Amino acid sequence: MNTAAVITVDVRQLLAPLQKVFDSDNTKVGAVTDCDLITGWVTITPTLVATKHYHVPVTLITHIDPHELFLSATEEDLKRDYATPPARTTLVVGEGPGQTAVTRQPSGYSGDAVVVRQARIDELRTEIRTHFRVFTFDGLNLGKVREYDPTTGLMMLGKGPFSKHEIAVPISVVESVDTLLGDITLVASQADMERMTPVLLVQTAVKVAGKG
Numbered sequence: 001m002n003t004a005a006v007i008t009v010d011v012r013q014l015l016a017p018l019q020k021v022f023d024s025d026n027t028k029v030g031a032v033t034d035c036d037l038i039t040g041w042v043t044i045t046p047t048l049v050a051t052k053h054y055h056v057p058v059t060l061i062t063h064i065d066p067h068e069l070f071l072s073a074t075e076e077d078l079k080r081d082y083a084t085p086p087a088r089t090t091l092v093v094g095e096g097p098g099q100t101a102v103t104r105q106p107s108g109y110s111g112d113a114v115v116v117r118q119a120r121i122d123e124l125r126t127e128i129r130t131h132f133r134v135f136t137f138d139g140l141n142l143g144k145v146r147e148y149d150p151t152t153g154l155m156m157l158g159k160g161p162f163s164k165h166e167i168a169v170p171i172s173v174v175e176s177v178d179t180l181l182g183d184i185t186l187v188a189s190q191a192d193m194e195r196m197t198p199v200l201l202v203q204t205a206v207k208v209a210g211k212g
Helices: 075-081 121-125 190-195 198-208
Strands: 020-022 028-036 041-045 054-057 061-064 068-071 089-093 100-106 113-120 133-135 141-149 154-157 167-170 174-178 183-186
Touching: 054 075, 089 198, 113 121, 113 174, 141 167, 167 198
Parallel strands: 020 068, 133 183
Antiparallel strands: 020 028, 028 041, 041 054, 061 068, 089 100, 100 113, 133 141, 141 154, 154 167, 174 183
């Protein structure tokens, strides 16, 4: 009896920028513009000048070769379910100088939560300044720091392009601070910031202040 050979392909070895991407209806939906092989997520851009992107787990890939890949989702699925980066959550653990902000997101390989960043709170406290600009990790300018309390780690941003109201940003979601440019980059996306509740802000501030 003849048995067909089964060939397995390591997607990580074939993913590359500018690969053409097709949906489950064989419609071209864009090209690969970024791929995180550690967490298993692929960024797809509909056109070279597009400002919106799709963020898909590698488990959505049904076929891949060096020039193109196919997904198990339709274009409508992408617009509805994958128009924002994978959700990230950040918790502050520990006390004192060793206090650390730990950020997790779903793995694009298994769906399990994986750590994407750990940062010492005390290393960030002294770098933040008022008038620094704040950007989400997906590039949205949230505005400038109007007030900053290093004890609680809370930054108050003035009204900006993102909101007609003031925005509170906890130090726990700071990815990096460029003191020369005056820029603060967050580990959180725009969608993550929109999900942040007042209760979570207060709980984080209390923890950072060493009172929780």
